Amino acid sequence: MSLNSFLLMRQEILLLAILLLLIVGEIFIPKNKKSSVVHLALFLFGIHTAVGFLGIEESSVFGGMFQTNNLIHFFKNALNIGVLVLLLQSADWIQEKIVQKNKGTEFFILLFSSLLGMYFMISAGDFLMFYLGLELATLPVAALAAYETSKRISSEAGIKFILSAGFASGIALFGISLLYATTGSIYFNEVMEVIISNNLTILAFILFFTGLAFKISLVPFHFWTADVYEGSPISVASYLSVISKGAAVFILMILLFTVLKPLMHVWENIIYVIAIATMTIGNLFALRQKNMKRFLAYSSIAQAGFILLGLIAGTQLGAATVVYFVLIYIFSNLAAFGVVQAISLKTGKENIDDYNGLYRTNPKLSLVMMLGLFSLAGIPPVAGFFGKFFLFTAAASQGYYFLVFIAVVNATISLYYYLLVIRAMFIRNSNTPIPYFRNKIYMRLGLLITAIGILVLGLYSPLYDYIYELTGIFG
Amino acid sequence: MIAGISIYEILTLTSILFFIGVYGFITRKNLISILISLELILNASAVNFVIINKYLFPENLQGVFFSIFIIAVAAAETALAVAIIINLYRQISSVEVEDTEVMKY
C-alpha cells in the first residue's frame, strides 16, 4: 500500500469517510436538531462531488482487484452528480417524513453505501469485487425501498426487490462459477486472455448476463420493476431507475467490451433479441399506466432497450454513445422524477390525471417536466435527441438497420405516452387542479440543475468528444 | 479430491440443487419459502466454486475465497430480508405472496 493507491481510491475512501462521519454525527447531534443532518449530508456530498473532478491516474491496485481509468472516473463523477441532484430533490421529503421518525442519518448512510458499492462495482478488476460491489449496491437499496415502514406497499417493494435481486445474483453467480471453470481465474485481465468460445462458456455467459439483465430490468427479467418503483419512496425509485441502472449498464458495457469481447458473436445475437423485446414490451406496458411512478418505470425499461443499441455495436463508438446516453438519461429521468416528487410531497397526488391543467397553476414545474419527457422521447433540441440519434448511429454503423428501424418505431410509440403526460399538463383542464405552490430551495436547485443539464448536454458538443476520447480504451 | 468421484458428478449435483432452487423460487407462494429457495441457489454456486478450485485449479484459492464471500453476503441478505418480512407481517399479518399483491402488473 502506498499513498498512490490511496489517491487512486480517493472517491471510495472519501465516501467511506463521509459515511463514518455521519454515523459519528448521528451520535453527537442532539435529538431536537436532527434535521441538520440533511444539510450536513448535502454539504459533505457536495464537497465529495466537487473533489471528484480532480483528475486521476490510470492504474490498478490490490493485485488488479481495483482498477480505475479516466472513463471510470468520469462515470463515477456522473453518478455523483446524479446522486447530488437526487439528494437535493429529496431533501424536503427527508426533512418532513424521514427525519421526523428519527431515521434521517440512516437514510444517507444506506444511500451512500449503495453508491460506494457502485464505485467498487464499476472499478472492479475481478468477478469477486464485481459481485460484492453489486450486492453492496443492491442490498441497502432494498432497505431504502422498504423505508416507509408504516406503509405496506413500501415493505412489499422492499421484499420484492431483495428477493428478485438475490435470485438474479444467484443466477449470475452460477454463471461466474462456470466461467471460472473454463478460464481458471476470476480476474478480468486473466479471463480475457484465455477465454474462448465454447458451449460451456456460452452457457456461463448467458447465466451471467441474466443476472445483470435483472438489474437493468431488461425484458424478460423486468417484472419486478414497476411494482418496486411504485411501492418505494419516490427518491428511491428515482435512485433505482437512474443511478442503479446507469451503473449496471456501465459495468455491463465494460465487461462486454473487454472481458467478454471474444464472445461477441454470441452476445450480439442475444442483445439483438432482447433489445427488441425490451423496447417493445416496455413501451406497450407504459401505454396503459395511470400512475406516474409505474409509468416512469416502464418508460425506463424501454429506455434500457434503447441503450442496448449502443452496446450491440461493440466498438468505441458504441461505448461512447452508451456513456453519453446514460449521462443524458440520468438528467432527464431525474427531472421527471423530481417533478413527480415535488408534487407528491405537496399534494400526495401521483396519477397522470391529477396533472391535468398543471401548466396553468405551476408553469415552471410543467416546463421542467416537459423538458425531461422530451429528452426521454428524443425530441430536439434537448439532450435526449442527441443521445438517441447517436445510439442509433452506433447500431447502424454495424449494419443493424432493421434493429434501428424497430427502435425508431418504438421511439415514436414512446413519444405517444410521453405526450399523454404533456397533454395532461398543458392541454387538459381540471376542476381541481394542483394548486400553485412554491418549492423549497433545495428542490428548486435540484430541478434547475437537471433543466440546465438537459439543455446543455446535447448542444455542447465538446462533452461528447471528451467521452469519445475517454472510450478510446475500447479502441 | 474425492476418490472415485469425478468433477462431472459434483457439477451434476450442484446443477440439480440450482434447479431445485429455481423451481422453488418460481412456484413457492410464501416469502420465507422463496428465501429458502434462494439459499439453495446460492449454495449451489458456492459448492461449484469450491470444487472447481479443488479439481481444476488447485494452485490458488480464488474459488474458496469466493464461496466464503458468498456465504457472508447470503447472511447479510437473509438478515435484511427477514427484517423486511417481519415488518411486512406487522402490517398485514401474512407472508403469503398473494396477500402482498396490492400492486398489479
Added chain:
Amino acid sequence: MEQIIFYLLALIMIVMAIASVSSRKMLRSVVYLLFGLIGVAGVYFLIDYNFLAAVQLTVYAGGIVVLIIFSVLLVHHMEMEMETAKKSKQILTGLSCLIGLGVFLTIMYSHEFTVVENTLTTTTAEIGMGLLSYDAGGFILPFEVISVLLLASMIGAIVIAKGVKLENEGKETVGNPQTRIENSQETEDEN
C-alpha cells in the same frame, strides 16, 4: 469409501432440497434446508476444506437457518398449511427446470475439464493470510468491502425492524426491536 459417502450425501442433499421446496409446513421446510446445508458442509469436509465446512456450519446452519427459523416462529402459525401454486404452474415450472437441467448437463458433460491431480491441503492459516494480504492474489479489498456491506445491511435491518408506533392499535406488535438488533449483530460477528 469416500465415493459411497459422497453418493449418500448427494442423495440426502437432493432429497432434502426437494422436500424443503415442496413441504407445505413452514418449519419443516426450514429444517429440511438445514439438513441440505449440512450436506454441503459434508462435501466441503470430503474435499479437505475443513475451514470452509466449519464456516458453512456456523454461518449457514448456525446463523442463517436460525434467523429464518426465528422469522418463521415470529410470523407464522405453525400449524397453518401453506398455500401452493396452481398444479399447472408447478408442472410447467418443473418441466422447464428439467429441460434446463438437461441442457446444463449436456453442455457440462460435453466439455473436457482438465483435472489436475492434487492432494494439497489448505490450512486455515493460508486462508487467513490470503484474506489479509494486499498483494496480487490477496483478498483484503473484498474483505473490507464485505465489512461495509455487513454494516450497511445491519443498519438497514435495524431501521426497518425498529419499532415504529403502529397506526392500527388492534394489531399485535410482533417481535421487539431488541431481538433483531441482536440478530443483525450476530451476522456481523460471523464474519
Added chain:
Amino acid sequence: MDILSLFVLVPVLTILVLFATKGLKQARLVAMFGSIVQLGMAVNLIFAYFRERAVNTDIMVFTRDFVWFKSFNIHYAIGVDGISVALLTLTSIVVLAGVFISWKMKDLPKEFFVSLLVLSTGVYGFFISIDLFTMFLFYEVAVIPMFLLIGIWGSGPKEYSAMKLTLMLMGASAVLLVGILGIYFNSNADGGALTFNILEIAKVSIPFEAQKLFFPLTFLGFAVLGALFPFHTWSPDGHASAPTAVSMLHAGVLMKLGGYGIFRVAMFLLPQGAIEWSWVFIILSATGVIYGAFAALRQTDLKYINAYASVSHLGMVMFALLMLNKTGWNGAILQSLSHGFMTALVFALIGMIYERTHTRDITRLGGLLKVIPFISVAFVVVGLAYLGLPGFSGFVAEMNIFVGAFQNDDMFTRVATVIVISAIVVTAVFLLRVIGIMLMGRVKNPEYLKLPKVTWYERTGIILLFIPIIGIGIAPLWLSDMILESLEPFIRGVL
C-alpha cells in the same frame, strides 16, 4: 455574424424576449417586431443573393461550416441557393401574416407566440442547413410545437388531431432517420470520411444497392410531411383543428419541408434510387392529387376543403419532382411557393369568416359578399389564383409542371399526367361551388347582417400575402431564373 445564422438566431432571441413579457399586448408586439425583422432579413437576403450569385457560381452561397460533433463529422453547415432563398422568404412572410392574424389571441398568448416562433425557427433552420444531421434536427424542432399549438389553441377534436399529426410526422421522421443513417454510412463509398454534408455526399456515388434500399425510406420520411397519399390523413384533421395562424403556417410552410427535403436529400443524393422507384411514388402522388380534389368536393367544412385541396396541390409538387426534368422541377418549386402563399391566405380568410360567423360549414353561410366585402373579394381572387388563372402564381407553376410532365413520353407517365391534369377541373368545380354557395346568394342568417368590419391587422395580413401571389404571377421570370439557375447542379447530378 453571417447573414444566414441570423435566421435561426433572431427567432431564438425573440423567444427569449417573449418569455420575459407579460400579457397579450407585450407578447404580440415582441412577436410582430421579431417577425418584421425576419421579413427584412429575407428581403435583404434576396438582394444579397443576386449580388453574390453574380460573382459566385458555387451550388450554395453564403456557406458557413463549423465542426459540431467531431467524431461523427457532424457540422453546423449552412448555405443557400435560389430555391432556399425563395422558401425562406415565403416563410418569413407567412410567419408575419400569422402573427397579424393571431392579433387577438386570448388564451396563453405568450406561449402561443413562443410555440409559433419555435416552429418558424425549425423551418428556417431546415431551409438553410446543408448538413443532414442539423436538417433532421430542425425538421423535428419544426414539427413538435404543432402538438401544443393544435392541442391548446385548437378547436373541435383537437387532442385527437394533435396527437395524430404529431405521431404520424414523428413516425415519418423515424423512417427518415434510418434513411439518413443509411446515406451517412455510405457516404465514404469513394474512400473519403463519413459525412453528413449534402454537398460532399453529392460528389460521392453511393452504391446502387444502398440507393435502392434507402431512397424509399428517405422519400417516404419527407413525403408524409408533404401529405403523400395514403399518409395524408393527419393533414385534414390537423388543419381543421388548428387555430388559424397555425393552419397557415402549417399548410403554407411546414408542408413545404416535405417537398424541399425530397428534392434536396432524396433526389439529389440518391438519384439512381429515384429512377428505380419513381413509378411507385408517381402512382401514389397522382392518386393523391385526384383523391384530394374529389375529397375537397365532398366536404362542406371550409377548412377541410382547403386541407384536401392542399393534399391535391402538394401531390402535384411531388408528382412534378418525380418527373425528373428541369421544367418539372421548376414547376414543383414554383408550385410550392405559390401554394404556400395561397393556402396561407385561404386559411387566414377562413379564420376571419369563422371568427365572425362561428361556423365553417358552407351550407350555413351565404351572401357574405354583401356583408364582409373585403374578405369575400379576397376570397374570390385567391380562389381564381387557386384555379391557375393566368396572372397569378398558380398558373406559372402548373404550366411548368405539365410541360415538364409531357416531356416524359412513355405511356405510364402520360396516363398519370392526364389524370393529374383532370384534377384541375375538379378543383375548379369545388372552388366555384364554395364561392357560389358561400359568397353569393342571399344572407341565410339575419345575424350575419351586422358582422364586424375587417380590422387593420387583418387587412395587413391579407395584403401581405397578396403581394407575392400577384407578384409571381405578373413577373415570374426573375424567380424562375433564380430557381433554374439553382437547378443546374441538380440536373447534372441526377440526369
